[in-house]
Amino acid sequence: MRFLITGGAGFIGSNLAKALERFYPEAKVYVLDDFSSGHFKNLIGFKGQVITGDLSDPSLWEWLKEKFHFDAVFHQGAITDTTVQDQKRMLLVNSDSMRYILDACLYWRAKLIYASSAGVYGNSPPPMREEEGLVPENVYGFSKLMMDHIALDFIKEHSEIKVIGFRYFNVYGQGEHYKGKTASMVYQLYRQIKEGRRPRLFKWGEQKRDWVYIEDVIRANLLALEKDLSGVFNIATGQARSFNEIVDILNRYLGTSYEPEYFDCPYDFYQSFTQADISRAKELLGYEPQYSLEEGIREYLERLGEDIRA
Ligand SMILES: NC(=O)c1ccc[n+]([C@@H]2O[C@H](COP(=O)([O-])OP(=O)(O)OC[C@H]3O[C@@H](n4cnc5c(N)ncnc54)[C@H](O)[C@@H]3O)[C@@H](O)[C@H]2O)c1
Numbered sequence: 186m187r188f189l190i191t192g193g194a195g196f197i198g199s200n201l202a203k204a205l206e207r208f209y210p211e212a213k214v215y216v217l218d219d220f221s222s223g224h225f226k227n228l229i230g231f232k233g234q235v236i237t238g239d240l241s242d243p244s245l246w247e248w249l250k251e252k253f254h255f256d257a258v259f260h261q262g263a264i265t266d267t268t269v270q271d272q273k274r275m276l277l278v279n280s281d282s283m284r285y286i287l288d289a290c291l292y293w294r295a296k297l298i299y300a301s302s303a304g305v306y307g308n309s310p311p312p313m314r315e316e317e318g319l320v321p322e323n324v325y326g327f328s329k330l331m332m333d334h335i336a337l338d339f340i341k342e343h344s345e346i347k348v349i350g351f352r353y354f355n356v357y358g359q360g361e362h363y364k365g366k367t368a369s370m371v372y373q374l375y376r377q378i379k380e381g382r383r384p385r386l387f388k389w390g391e392q393k394r395d396w397v398y399i400e401d402v403i404r405a406n407l408l409a410l411e412k413d414l415s416g417v418f419n420i421a422t423g424q425a426r427s428f429n430e431i432v433d434i435l436n437r438y439l440g441t442s443y444e445p446e447y448f449d450c451p452y453d454f455y456q457s458f459t460q461a462d463i464s465r466a467k468e469l470l471g472y473e474p475q476y477s478l479e480e481g482i483r484e485y486l487e488r489l490g491e492d493i494r495a
Pocket residue numbers: 191192193194195196197198217218219220221222223224238239240241260261262263264265278300301302303304352353354355356357364
């Protein structure tokens with residue numbers, strides 16, 4: 186088996202690269218990345234090869250088609266900073282590239298498992314279901330929705346090639362450090378507490394998100410590899426939890442008692458409540474989240490070298 190992971194130097198991609206090497210020791214794993222938000226340090230311990238390039242360059246895909254054969258492509262590469270407002274760049278990288286990738290998968294007869302996002306739902310009422318409330322609030326969410334449109338049209342035309350899209354909700358876990366300001370709020374709040382600062386939240390910290398731990402996301406990708414089906418799926422826990430709750434959990438585990446410092450949200454395109462309906466992923470993929478927010482944060486802190494107090 187040969188696997189290609191776009192965005193493989195990033196948070197989710199690098200975890201996936203290492204998991205594939207663990208679960209498929211005979212496989213050859215290749216990472217394609219331009220290192221715009223990924224980092225080589227995420228790939229320490231990775232045994233495969235890195236291909237350095239821009240996934241939105243169609244000539245790269247022509248070259249890849251000629252030089253390689255892949256059995257499956259995990260497409261994680263994207264502009265992941267949801268505050269980027271350059272619409273053309275966002276759509277060129279996140280949406281248009283999908284056409285080249287699908288074309289390459291058709292050529293290789295390879296399965297495609299790709300990362301969409303809960304950003305496609307914007308502020309539509311929860312629980313978010315795959316077919317409803319597709320009203321993105323920002324161009325990032327729109328670019329992911331356009332990706333899904335391209336994928337769904339392709340699936341209709343080429344039912345023999347399996348394409349699975351994952352609308353990840355808020356993913357947190359080891360390997361997100363190099364995302365900097367776009368790392369999850371779990372990590373940002375942890376860093377602030379570790380630096381002895383009060384955790385900073387938009388007023389009044391009661392906005393809720395469906396937080397999903399990296400290990401559940403990796404498991405979903407491994408399940409998708411085994412399934413002979415196509416479609417778009419929410420990947421989350423199905424539970425909405427607030428930013429204030431994250432601060433409470435961190436304080437408890439770290440043995441601290443920081444009060445949040447609240448400030449005005451500067452964005453007019455902010456998702457204030459996300460919660461997934463994950464019944465489709467449960468039913469068709471056999472996906473079952475293994476980590477509650479408490480369990481995910483506990484394991485994450487342990488991996489960050491923390492001594493858990495409670
Ligand atoms: N982390 C989350 O909470 C979350 C939520 C929803 C969706 N997603 C999606 O999951 C995927 C992975 O996200 P992540 O959290 O690991 O982010 P990340 O920023 O760590 O990873 C993205 C990777 O893509 C690479 N990349 C960006 N543009 C590229 C280009 N033009 N050519 C080649 N490589 C390029 C970056 O260098 C980086 O390594 C993305 O598609 C993202 O939109 C993530």
